[in-house]
Amino acid sequence: MAISDLRRVGHWVDNKAFAGNSGRAAAVTNPATGAVTREVALAHVADSREVIESAAAAFPAWRDTSLAKRVATVFRFRELLNQRKEELAEIITGEHGKVLSDALGEVARGQEVVEFACGIPHLIKGGFSENASSSVDVHSTRQPLGVVGIVAPFNFPAMVPMWFFPIAIAAGNTVVLKPSEKAPSAALWMAELWAEAGLPAGVFNVLQGDKIAVDELLSHRAVKAVSFVGSTPVAQYVYAKGTSHGKRVQALGGAKNHAVVLPDADLDLAADAMVNAGFGSAGERCMAVSAVVAVGALADSLVTKIAARARAIRTGDGTRNTDMGPLVTAAHRDRVASYVDRAEQEGAQLVLDGRQVTADGGRDGFWLGPTLLDHVTPDMSCYTDEIFGPVLSVLRVDSYDEALELINANPYGNGTAIFTNDGGAARRFQNEVEVGMIGINVPIPVPMAYYSFGGWKNSLFGDTHAHGTEGVHFFTRGKVVTTRWRAPRDGGLNLGFPQTV
Template structure:
């Protein structure tokens, strides 16, 4: 009998009243390893109420105590991250080394949040007007919701909840139903670190749970990462309900390779960025734009490297694992079919991969297309799989126009040894995250993550200072204290405050 993966509410597992579940599979074998609870509206409200009931106490907990819990969480995660990596590999399919890398990038945000007291400081102005002082404070919003995708079950939630919790908010995390166990493991770690019950909660489920988070008035903000159509829905529904929303959407990331680039460096980068984590990354490079007459050499070098990639069970000797579900594997394979039918050159065909894993695993190997044109679906759509397309152009200007005319603006890169070209590109490209000879330009935690155009809905990026601004609101306080005769003697004034009655705006004096 398979185990049911439950919710986490008020510091303990919570079964809920709903009997609805969804299967959780091991992508490398195809075997069902568990069932995840799918919350009813009543279940969702119970979890949300836990976060709401705990908020006032956590908000009023000192910064020193809040950050002490974060430091303890950091230490526990460092000690036991191998456990979490194994959970990610078993439910998502990425290889263990990639799972450990995901955790490390998430841990950067935990470490950033440990220094939040400095970043929550307000300002103070003495005598802004005569005997009047003004100061500002940053305060938490309240209970906040995090809706996380399947491809990074640890890192993406950690983009948000360390900052939210450190700032004094309580959290309801809705993980993907495809790989839900990592969220429960993180909840248990928070409890061990000393986080009060109700501050961090996990709501398992599908659209029912999402819609309740988006519309429940007790939830004050929503952080979301996923596909653009769903990001649009989350943003419009959440903001219509009066919430603050940051919804990170999809991507179609291009890398320009100029004629003067180091082609060995560029080829290594295209393989790593195109096929790492089986291409299931919003920062994956899915289009290599070859400028000038280098395309043949570039394709040959990518092919040489990609043919050495070992596809298999992430716990074994392998470089790339399976896709997350059979449905997703078949969808990606259908794009390969469409690209071939549209006339692109199939250089490497992942449909025929011989994987080192279960016969029923969700396998699709590295796939490389050449001679791709912008009208093909393999170019226009975010495939979210190990499919790399090479587009040939004649000039830098043509390559730049290709990127800037795309609906997405998440990440991009340029490979060149010309500093002037690189500087021009970083200035002219209409994309939120830019790499120069760096294929996956994910910024460090003290910067902020997020794209432009249809890759982001809302005004705030994730983590860094923008993350702090998202999870707090500022209050400006203007103060005047009247002097009492018992404390100090001053010359008599005509009226309390000394100005007399004045129905206009106060004048600085």
Template sequence: MSTPPSATVVHWAGNKPFPGTSNATAPVTNPATGHVTGRVALASVSDARAVIDTAATAFPTWRDTSLSKRTTILFRFRELLNERKSELAAIITAEHGKVLSDALGEISRGQEVVEFACGIAHLIKGGHTENASTNVDVHSVCQPLGPVAIISPFNFPAMVPMWFFPIAIAAGNTVVLKPSEKDPTASIWLAELWKEAGLPDGVFNVLQGDKAAVDALLTDPAIKAVSFVGSTPIAQYVYATGTATGKRVQALGGAKNHAIILPDADLDLAADAMVNAGFGSAGERCMAISVAVAVGDIADTLVDKIAERARSIVTGDGTRSSDMGPLVTAAHRAKVASYVDAGEAAGATIVLDGRGVQADGDADGFWLGPTLFDHVTPDMSIYTDEIFGPVLAVVRVASYDEALELINTNPFGNGTAIFTNDGGAARRFQNEVEVGMVGINVPIPVPMAYYSFGGWKASLFGDTHAHGTEGIHFFTRTKAITTRWLDPSHGGLNLGFPQNA
């Protein structure tokens, strides 16, 4: 079912591959070997126009398709995804580098949104008031927007698109997905699955490409809304450009996630959590913990426990029995390594250095092992910047108040956590911290699909978070309809049992 590794990954429009007219391509690389395994098409403006037109043409029919038929297709997509997710996981590992178990976990979290969207009929049913005024009834309806765009990042090529497209499609919109050019094949696999599930032509489309494709989606008037996940500078650009052309935009940006460890915490639990949240998926997660804030006199013990666990991590090819895979590209590996260099030069204590890791994999893979810094201060670049790699910084503070101030003065507000056995401290923290997603003894507090995902401050541009009820609101708009009928009408006889259609 999946595109062969040696092939060029092209666009998808009208339920079939669309090569486009541009001859421009970019390499697709296996991060565990460093070898180019294929190419991906880079859309021209005319290619983007053709894919967008396909979505626009399909919209009126899909909008008018009954909820029963829409949800039947969605349920079928869910079943097919569940049966074949190992195929998709293998594609993700081959192009992103994360280990297979992590890729399967990504798919399962995305599938939660598919299952949430299967209940769309209840979530968009509107309201009704009879006799609001004399012989006047009022009711509301939720209607789709039209063609919508999803611009997704490299680190979750399946999960992040699934935060958006199940709800958008279930609500009656058509979709153009623009995946990362670093790992594009998962998008085509998902498109093929939608076709097999019975989704009509043009409802789900894929536009491969780079900035030219992004700009086309942001400026084309046929696109009514844009969902974006990526770095904060690009999120700002997407939000400003999209809203300037009258679109709805939800742009989820970067993060610098802190975890506070209080003196009363279970330090073994906290150390496990810091390793899992700091080094899982090689730190390429917007919800990764990159700063451990040790409160009081526990820092030495905590650092020792983290280092002991991190040394046992096997870095290697994700198809083998490794714990952590490579970074996604050679350029990104070099960037992360430069931050390690900078932290060492700035005077932070490097407890564990991943630059020279002996990986279980090809010598040309983009390897960088778990890296642990101690005695990090807020003026260092390893603290201020989102590194997006397996680098964990330990900051030592004297009190809870000092730790809270670190988080609340940080420009990002995506995720955070506190480790404590004190319920009062936890309750105070969840109330006072200025962050969108909070974990209490939970290091990566990604909410379930029926809640909404998103941060505060520079981690979000726009007013709407992903999935949950906010996702429903983003992909629909409400009409209020006031009705008066002076003469009742009578239908003919029909004694058959009423059916959905």
């Protein structure tokens, strides 16, 4: 049955839909109308274990499937996804609210990791040393872990899971994906696509739910690793609980991304970049620029240019001819608006007020338009907290050194950018800034799939970033095999420590 025919969004296990037995469910809304469009099942412990144990049962056969066959399946998934990406984009827009062009961009960035995973034979091949010692050969190999869990956020219901599961599956693991209950349907659509691509039953599974499902992934003995993307407090919890149960955990947390604009920068290009990076996807991106650091006397001109561009943004239903959609829920919209209220109370200058937006969409949609705050200081809550909405704060500093100090003092270290025409300043910045992903005249420095994604400080818990080489290593573990074939006449006792000769 197609996703569009389902009133209740359930789980996916053994290549078929599974309604679950908990009796618990949550409403799924269309953010552009405020209407409840379906409900999603919320697993209890028994449901969670059924899905996990299916993945565990499927692991031995999938692990022993040849690399050639595994890659062929991933490639078929890639081809099907490319043919039907518009379907997935529509599902994302209907549950998250982002405009269709943005949803298609999300799918395309996830597709990059699928394509990267098609090269898994090269990525996990080992080394070989012949005659490392007399008549002794040594070789290394990388093998899959087993069942891996993926806990995905609402803001990228397709791209973020695709940061992880293509590599995990290609490497020989089986997967349990726990999507956000706010945007659960994309996961089931991808599960159906995997089945159509020929992936064996039990290799890719979907577990819908809330904290109960997450806790089971973090504690079940069959789950060997968990990848998480979400807010920093939850990332800290996931990392602590998962590692306490002996699991590998990569937990990508929140962000407060700064963009430094130096006096020599092209202000028109910088203003374009600030608007694109601050208000795209209604600011619901972990890589969104939320803090503009204006250096020197350019601040007034820069704020004027940003405001002019932001006023031209068309806010409305993502299926219409609009630039920016709604926020994901009414509660989240109200939370973001409360930060604007507090910013005014704390002394920030409200240049553009998104609370007053007239949106091209449903009267009960979760609307909040582009908001621009000037003269923000580091003690204000609109700066200290991750707002995760279309609120752009401008901080004014006198020098490059002051800008650098501001960024390095921040507890987050996910992404940052600098806008300048001075190559020396840019080179100094990329060396000195304490942030994991850096853009030079690039406002959203999300790496390509063959590099790894992840921040520093409170933006990442664990030692391994997503996708790229680090992602391959996260979903595999190494073995080194030492081999010697000797004739019986060469035997004898020798209790000394083996030496390489």
